[in-house]
Amino acid sequence: MSNAVITVSNHKLTEMKKYYDSIGAIIDAKPQGSIFVAKTNGCTITAYKSGKVLFQGKNAQEEVAQWNNSEADNQLFSGKADTSSTKKKSSITKALEKNLLPYNLSEMSIIGSDEVGTGDYFGPITVAAAYVAGDQIKRLQELGVKDSKDLTDSQIVKIAEQIIPIVPHSLLILRNEKYNELEQKGMNQGKIKALLHNQAISKVIDRVSGDSQIDGILIDQFCQPDVFFRYLNGKEIPWKTKNYYFSTKAERIHIAVAAASIIARYAFVKEFEKLNSLAGFELPKGAGEIVDKKAAEFIERFGEEALVKVAKLHFANTEKAKQLLNKR
Numbered sequence: 559m560s561n562a563v564i565t566v567s568n569h570k571l572t573e574m575k576k577y578y579d580s581i582g583a584i585i586d587a588k589p590q591g592s593i594f595v596a597k598t599n600g601c602t603i604t605a606y607k608s609g610k611v612l613f614q615g616k617n618a619q620e621e622v623a624q625w626n627n628s629e630a631d632n633q634l635f636s637g638k639a640d641t642s643s644t645k646k647k648s649s650i651t652k653a654l655e656k657n658l659l660p661y662n663l664s665e666m667s668i669i670g671s672d673e674v675g676t677g678d679y680f681g682p683i684t685v686a687a688a689y690v691a692g693d694q695i696k697r698l699q700e701l702g703v704k705d706s707k708d709l710t711d712s713q714i715v716k717i718a719e720q721i722i723p724i725v726p727h728s729l730l731i732l733r734n735e736k737y738n739e740l741e742q743k744g745m746n747q748g749k750i751k752a753l754l755h756n757q758a759i760s761k762v763i764d765r766v767s768g769d770s771q772i773d774g775i776l777i778d779q780f781c782q783p784d785v786f787f788r789y790l791n792g793k794e795i796p797w798k799t800k801n802y803y804f805s806t807k808a809e810r811i812h813i814a815v816a817a818a819s820i821i822a823r824y825a826f827v828k829e830f831e832k833l834n835s836l837a838g839f840e841l842p843k844g845a846g847e848i849v850d851k852k853a854a855e856f857i858e859r860f861g862e863e864a865l866v867k868v869a870k871l872h873f874a875n876t877e878k879a880k881q882l883l884n885k886r
């Protein structure tokens with residue numbers, strides 16, 4: 559598959575829309591920020607309000623040729639990132655930042671990745687990557703896989719236990735002690751997450767490549783792609799030679815991300831249960847006022863040094879909990 563992107567004027571966009579409308583090629587799909595999607599023989603054309611027009615499919619080059627004239631900023635890129643050319647790479651990054659996702663991404667065979675626990679004072683960060691082949695999507699929908707934010711913890715446990723045996727995945731749990739160690743070494747949370755996503759995705763690729771087709775990688779976006787890759791500077795990124803996409807709310811774009819989020823959430827819930835029994839009382843999720851109170855209670859019972867095992871120490875909650883204890 560080859561892809562091409564051109565940037566055109568508003569006038570040209572209108573002209574293109576008219577043309578594809580006249581040949582009956584406009585289809586009923588509207589990715590975020592798009593004006594129209596058209597499907598011709600061997601090519602899907604997605605036009606965005608920004609003026610970017612994406613051509614995808616085996617006849618992409620021919621299709622783009624009829625529009626590709628001297629207009630500025632015309633960039634071509636193949637479906638695979640070319641690591642030898644920084645110019646091509648930056649055009650891909652730009653396209654990704656503008657959220658140029660293939661309109662049929664949700665039907666493809668995708669490795670999705672997501673993380674849980676980054677905003678919770680208590681508990682680990684868990685990151686999962688999961689591979690879902692196009693022909694498995696329906697099965698997972700039937701099992702109730704969807705955005706984990708729309709599911710209760712007990713629903714998540716139930717669904718996770720059904721999908722874990724059938725979905726090739728990698729799950730990483732960064733427990734508090736290790737997290738605090740990395741954070742104290744000066745690593746920010748963004749970098750920690752980028753490293754974990756990279757590791758999880760790479761493991762899934764190892765697991766499935768050879769016997770399964772991977773159309774692309776979809777990462778639930780937590781920072782700009784260029785920042786993400788800066789965090790990974792010097793690390794091996796085996797999936798960078800494949801099509802990769804970043805999007806916020808990616809759980810809603812491809813079920814592989816939803817499956818990854820459910821697996822990550824499941825692990826988080828299970829780890830949290832262990833911490834609860836360690837504490838002997840229920841630790842709250844999130845990072846609000848109740849968390850300050852419970853952190854104070856925890857310190858009172860076990861001493862400040864025990865916090866390193868259950869909490870993300872650099873959160874403001876640590877200081878607030880200590881202030882609460884000082885007031886007593």
Ligand code: MN
Pocket residue numbers: 672673778779
């Ligand atoms: Mn996420």
